[in-house]
Amino acid sequence: MRRAELLERYRALPMPTTTDESWRFTDLKGFDPDAFVQNGHAPGPGPRTMLEIDVAGLATVDGGGLEIERAPEGIRFELLDESHPQLGELVAADEKFAAQNAAQWEHGLLVHVPKGVVLEQPLYVRVANPPDGEALFWRLLVVAEPGSRFSLIEDLSAPDPELAGYSNAVVELFVGQDARVEYVSLQNLARETWHFASHRARVGRDAELDWVAGGFGSKKGKIRIENDLAGQGATSRVTGAYFADGDQHLDYDTLQEHQAPNTTSDFAFKGALRDEATAVWRGMIRVEPDAQKTNAYQENRNLLLSPKAHADSIPGLEIQANDVRCTHGATVSQVDREQLFYAMARGLTQSDAERLILRGFFQDVLDRIELEPVREALGEALEARIPQG
Amino acid sequence: MALLELNDLRVSLEDGTEIVKGVDLDVSPGEIHALMGPNGSGKSSLAYALMGHPAYEITGGEALFDGQDVSEMGADKRAQAGLFLAFQYPHAIPGVTVTSFLRSAINAIRKARAGGEDDPVPIPEFRKELLEAMEHLKIPRELAQRYLNDGFSGGEKKRVEILQMAMLKPRIAVLDETDSGLDIDALRIVANGVRELVGPETGALVITHYQRILNHIKPDFVHVFVDGRIVEEGGPELAHKLEEEGYEAFLPEGAEA
Numbered sequence A: 001m002r003r004a005e006l007l008e009r010y011r012a013l014p015m016p017t018t019t020d021e022s023w024r025f026t027d028l029k030g031f032d033p034d035a036f037v038q039n040g041h042a043p044g045p046g047p048r049t050m051l052e053i054d055v056a057g058l059a060t061v062d063g064g065g066l067e068i069e070r071a072p073e074g075i076r077f078e079l080l081d082e083s084h085p086q087l088g089e090l091v092a093a094d095e096k097f098a099a100q101n102a103a104q105w106e107h108g109l110l111v112h113v114p115k116g117v118v119l120e121q122p123l124y125v126r127v128a129n130p131p132d133g134e135a136l137f138w139r140l141l142v143v144a145e146p147g148s149r150f151s152l153i154e155d156l157s158a159p160d161p162e163l164a165g166y167s168n169a170v171v172e173l174f175v176g177q178d179a180r181v182e183y184v185s186l187q188n189l190a191r192e193t194w195h196f197a198s199h200r201a202r203v204g205r206d207a208e209l210d211w212v213a214g215g216f217g218s219k220k221g222k223i224r225i226e227n228d229l230a231g232q233g234a235t236s237r238v239t240g241a242y243f244a245d246g247d248q249h250l251d252y253d254t255l256q257e258h259q260a261p262n263t264t265s266d267f268a269f270k271g272a273l274r275d276e277a278t279a280v281w282r283g284m285i286r287v288e289p290d291a292q293k294t295n296a297y298q299e300n301r302n303l304l305l306s307p308k309a310h311a312d313s314i315p316g317l318e319i320q321a322n323d324v325r326c327t328h329g330a331t332v333s334q335v336d337r338e339q340l341f342y343a344m345a346r347g348l349t350q351s352d353a354e355r356l357i358l359r360g361f362f363q364d365v366l367d368r369i370e371l372e373p374v375r376e377a378l379g380e381a382l383e384a385r386i387p388q389g
Numbered sequence B: 001m002a003l004l005e006l007n008d009l010r011v012s013l014e015d016g017t018e019i020v021k022g023v024d025l026d027v028s029p030g031e032i033h034a035l036m037g038p039n040g041s042g043k044s045s046l047a048y049a050l051m052g053h054p055a056y057e058i059t060g061g062e063a064l065f066d067g068q069d070v071s072e073m074g075a076d077k078r079a080q081a082g083l084f085l086a087f088q089y090p091h092a093i094p095g096v097t098v099t100s101f102l103r104s105a106i107n108a109i110r111k112a113r114a115g116g117e118d119d120p121v122p123i124p125e126f127r128k129e130l131l132e133a134m135e136h137l138k139i140p141r142e143l144a145q146r147y148l149n150d151g152f153s154g155g156e157k158k159r160v161e162i163l164q165m166a167m168l169k170p171r172i173a174v175l176d177e178t179d180s181g182l183d184i185d186a187l188r189i190v191a192n193g194v195r196e197l198v199g200p201e202t203g204a205l206v207i208t209h210y211q212r213i214l215n216h217i218k219p220d221f222v223h224v225f226v227d228g229r230i231v232e233e234g235g236p237e238l239a240h241k242l243e244e245e246g247y248e249a250f251l252p253e254g255a256e257a
């Protein structure tokens, strides 16, 4: 589809409102996606990274363009061409923000790892927060050919926490037969920036996708995380950790779509909310008629650190096969006063005690993260959100 | 002046119900005091109030620790100053190992004592001390890497309370029924732990229902606590008398033990 048609489509789609079921808890009042300068050509201040890590490939994206700072031999780690045949195959332009991205993205990255290639060190792409009043449409396409193995880290960070921009991301991941991909998406955008993202992966036969989503920044928006378990024996594991405070609102919309038999999906999201922050997590497990012997798990647990913080958790199941195992769990709990007192009775200040309890709360999701620097950075980022008291 | 001094101390619940109704008690370094009383008489409430639990408010009288009125201090400040409570029902903190909890506690106390500057205990020193203390208290090593009190047996929880006491080296230790649920060996270990802690710098208040632990601990003073008040005081012989006769003689008319 040409850009002009995509733009037409974007314009034709109505702006979502809270009367749409999937936007019930995320009110976009006051947000006008057309009010931002698109891909402003003056590069903003460079992104600040959450991670110190040795990498095989490094790219940086901002309003000025995409810069490949290092690319490993033997793979394609390059500017994404808008005529790439797989573009838009997983994330269709049938949703307002995905359509706008399809119509307007300029700087994209292609990661294409050929058959059997194994990268020891991760690939790393840093995406800048758009400057005040500007929009950044970020596009990532990942093709993991059969038998390839690698890690890819996408890090959306802000140099200045007050930037009022608009970030819109679309990520498509094709995980071929027997491939093993670790995908880490860290979102640490400015707290005045709107953020909309659609990520979708297709996991092939006997392939494994291990996905980590960290959510710390942004003002409001929606993050869609969708997986197709498309080949027999495919496995996907998604681990989410998020923290919001002030008046931040985070919205995760996840889909585990089992299309083939003997597939496994395991989604675990934990979040903590402070001040008046809110979060909504919506999870859908869909099992198609052919997907016998599906094993699907989803979990969302929220810890509220302030009386006015609020979380909604909406698990969902749509099962059309009869021989499946699907389990889900959702909880929202307050920090336990007795736990807090117990820790303080040992000499910890209230903020140290909260930090300790918070770390304990997240420990099991952090333990799922294979890359140690990512695990540590997430742990530290979480603890750093409790102010020193 | 005693290290811990309670003068006509009164404690109420959040709904205003008075539970501790005027207690006078002095604990000095080198002394072990036993507090015995029937279920529901307010022993734990007294212990919680001393430690600064927000649900137990000091509503009258005073509790002085080292001359300072504790009601002006948060639980953390009291612990940093050297007050310790071994909980009757210790809480679990899932995701936090015994080791990391203890290290955080020690570092918090060290920081407070260093005037707010970080002064973390060197890790090898901490590890050595922890291993020695665990061995001494016959706590299996693997417990150190488990999440604090998460799925611990009753006896394991109590031993880990004593482990914390041994590591934090308080100046006043209040033990709330640490002996309940312990097997004979553990009881002896806990009693030794208390005896070893108490000395020229440190005193203890041991809340218990049983003579058994007192045989090992050998308290200097025994206080009988009924309905929020100390109704009788004496030496170790008082505990024997209680064991034989029960609380009957101390209860108000018409009440049951």
Ligand SMILES: Nc1ncnc2c1ncn2[C@@H]1O[C@H](COP(=O)(O)OP(=O)(O)OP(=O)(O)O)[C@@H](O)[C@H]1O
Pocket: B013, B019, B037, B038, B039, B040, B041, B042, B043, B044, B045, B046, B055, B088
């Ligand atoms: N947080 C609370 N909320 C309501 N009632 C309470 C609370 N804490 C204590 N109480 C009540 O106060 C009274 C004293 O309780 P406390 O736990 O102090 O007794 P105790 O002497 O420690 O008893 P035991 O020997 O059974 O441990 C009891 O009647 C108890 O039900």
Ligand SMILES: [Mg+2]
Pocket: B043, B044, B045, B088, B176, B177
């Ligand atoms: Mg009690």
